[in-house]
Amino acid sequence: MKSIDSADFKVVDKIKLSKLPTNLEVGASDEKKENKLEKISAKLSELQDVMYAHNKYGVLICLQGMDTSGKDSLIREVFKGFNSRGVVVSSFKTPNSAELEHDYLWRHYLAxxxxxxxxxxxxxHYENVLVTRVHPEYILNENLPGIENVEDIRPEFWGNRMEQIRNFEKHISQNGIIVLKFYMHLSKEEQRQRLLRRLEEGKHNWKFSTGDLKERGHWDEYMEYYEDAINSTSTEEAPWYVVPADDKEMARYIVGKIIWEEMQKHTDIKEPEMDGKVKENIEMYKDILKKE
Structure with a gap:
């Protein structure tokens, strides 16, 4: 199997999504990719146990991509070895009435x-500069000062939101949260095939939504706004990675490998040493327990 270099997917300069591959040929079977992922997943699970004992860092994994880009199955496969108490998944859809009474980042802080x-x-939180940019009328639901109609939403509004998101990510990273962001780069043709399979395979019919077709009609707009968001907010504190997503097995392995390699940079994450008094009397404590 061809070696994968995580740096190849990291956004450090301005990118053009149309120039980046949606598929990566590595000369390996799906079974081999799955075996590789199994090993990475097991390592990440062990690392999270150490993190829990260390108790200084949290990790935020952000997944974005068009419908059918494989986010749900990626979460299932990459994190399946985790202790259920060690990982929490949040999916942000249309904000409810309570969430709309706060600023748009409020619900993300809570999670x-x-x-x-x-x-x-x-x-x-990038839905707030993606879906709302394709459908700016959604912004009116936020009841913002100075925004009475769509015409009031000027280009600088989106520039301000990008800055707010950068500040949000910088703030949390400076307070112990490791932020890694992944854009699942799916081709329009592969999405068409996956939507067709949802309709043709009975067990996946429930996944199909007419909204998928509606949003597909805005494909070019989404690509433009994804590109702008990625270019505007990929920072050293919170980097973006553009992952080819036409091959689900490969995409999962790439994401898992990137997370593992990024976590290795935090060399201070170690299990704490045993309390000195306990260590000094460990034989006595063992003897007490054995005599019970």
Missing amino acids: LPEKGKFAIFNRT
């Missing part, structure tokens, strides 16, 4: 990971 845990945002 941030505790120390020692992973949080996964399946669709993220």
